[in-house]
Amino acid sequence: MWWGGRGQSFNIAPQKEEPEMGLSGPKSNPGNRMPEPSSHQLGSCLASGCLPGEHILAWAPGRRKGPGLDLPGTLICTNFRVTFQPCGWQRKQDTPLSSENDFALINIGRLEAVSGLSRVQLLRPGSQLKFIPEELLLHGRDFRLLRVGFEAGGLAPQAFQVTMAIIQARAQSSQVQQYRGITLSKVGKVSGSRKPPIPLLETLEDWETECKKQGARGWRVSTVNERFDVATSLSGYFWVPNRILDSEVRRAFAHFHQGRGPSSGVDATGWAL
Secondary structure, three states: OEEEEOOEEEEOOOOOOOOOOOOOOOOOOOOOOOOOOOHHHHHHHHHOOOOOOOOEEEEEEEEEEEOOEEEEEEEEEEOOEEEEEEOOOOOEOOEOOOOOOEEEHHHEEEEEEEEOOOEEEEOOOOOOOOOOOOEEEEEEOOOOEEEEEOOOHHHHHHHHHHHHHHHHHHHHHHHHHHHHHHHHHHHHHHHOOOOOOOOOOOOHHHHHHHHHHOOOOOEEEEOOOOOOOOOOOOOOOEEEEOOOOHHHHHHHHHHEOOOOOEOOOEOOOOOEO
16 A cells, blocks of 8 residues: 655565454564564453443554653554553453543544654645654644654664554544534524534644634744643644744743643742742
């Protein structure tokens, strides 16, 4: 199967599906990289937490990264969600969903593929991946971030396949949501309740357009947190006054502990710091 864009293409062999779970992936090769989980092991781990009608589309070994975090595991894409399965982690049968590792397809606000230090591609539903990603960033609408790094070599095709599976699964999920939205809009028109759409502000262009729309001439859009490497608990973009430099914004993030929230304390007099 050939994938690519802008004159580039990749000959990726189709993954072999398992009869029960729809699991796919090439066989592991010996080397110094992390061991790949077998199809049976991966299927049995997720099966205990599988939802009715859920099946695996693609998967790839990787490492979840973050401030002070480097966790080996497996990135899995199903027809309902994207989940990261840490090595040795078992799901509880009474709680099939994990608030830390599971991202529902409709909850993915932005998907980015990263290669090197400067090559970043924003992946929308129906996009064509232009390169084999070294990292994948999933930005949740609930301000969570899933950052997974892939190993090079024999695992690169799996990284490409799981990324394309997420793109296609999001496209199918968005089509279902559009159908539901049309149905709900018809119901709203009948009931007489009509509200203006709420801007989601997903991209840099959305933020700049909204800033112009509001007439905020003395403000600009800051991109210092575009990759959420400064503060994971804040949005990737936000408005700041024009007179404030990006270096000053970065210094302000020093008050955030491990990028998740402002640190505070109380001195001897009882005043908050």
